[in-house]
Amino acid sequence: MRHVVxxxxxxxxxxxxxxxxxxxxxxxxxxxxxxxxxxxxxxxxVRDGPVPWPYGISRGSLPGKxxxxxxIKSWKGSDRSEDILHGWTLAPNIExxxxxxxxxxxxxxxxxxxxxxxxxSCNAVNPDxxxxxxxxxDAIANERAGHEP
Numbered sequence: 611m612r613h614v615v616x617x618x619x620x621x622x623x624x625x626x627x628x629x630x631x632x633x634x635x636x637x638x639x640x641x642x643x644x645x646x647x648x649x650x651x652x653x654x655x656v657r658d659g660p661v662p663w664p665y666g667i668s669r670g671s672l673p674g675k676x677x678x679x680x681x682i683k684s685w686k687g688s689d690r691s692e693d694i695l696h697g698w699t700l701a702p703n704i705e706x707x708x709x710x711x712x713x714x715x716x717x718x719x720x721x722x723x724x725x726x727x728x729x730x731s732c733n734a735v736n737p738d739x740x741x742x743x744x745x746x747x748d749a750i751a752n753e754r755a756g757h758e759p
Contacts, residue, residue, distance in 0.1 A: 638746040645720035645733075647687030648747060650740070651679035651695060653715045661698040664706060664730055673701040675711050677729065682716065685747045697727040706730045710737055718743055 642648055661674030681693040689695060697719070700707035708729045710717060718735040721728070735743045 638743055639750055641720045641733075642686065642747065642750050644722070645686060646723040647689060647721040647726065648685040648718070649681050649687065649689050649695075649721075650683040650716060650718050650744065651681055653711060653713055653717070654678045654680050654694070656711050656713060658701075659698075661700060662728075664700065664728060666724065672704060674704075674707070675699050675701070677711065683744075685751045687721070695727075697729045699729045706732055708734045716740060718747070 636644070655678035657676050659674065659676040660671035661676065663670065663672055675698060677697045677699065679695045679697055681689045681691055681695060684690055699711065702709055708717070708731055715737060717729070717737065718740060719729055720733045722733065
């Protein structure tokens with residue numbers, strides 16, 4: 611029994627370390643460059659349900675929130691205004707869950723190629739920073755398009 615407990619603790623530390631590494635602080639430009647898709651969305655529906663483990667760590671599911679999202683603006687990727695996306699986040703009591711899941715909430719999401727539906731505190735912008743990050747993304751997108759910032 612003692613070995614089982616030790617193994618569970620070791621796995622927990624490993625998962626926490628991997629998750630923390632995935633959630634390192636990055637500039638908006640670096641987040642933009644690493645992302646496959648960058649969009650401003652509004653939550654249009656939320657329900658409780660099972661979601662995949664974050665970061666592709668394990669198979670199976672965890673408790674979470676299933677979200678329907680309407681695209682408001684896209685800076686990168688093939689999604690366009692008014693598209694409906696589906697995504698998820700972990701239950702609020704699980705580390706790295708995105709906590710602002712009320713219907714009507716707007717958020718910016720930096721989706722990775724390997725996880726186009728996962729919304730975590732690591733790849734989403736809190737509502738209180740939307741204006742600042744939107745302005746940064748406008749400047750980055752303009753630079754990439756060859757326009758004056």
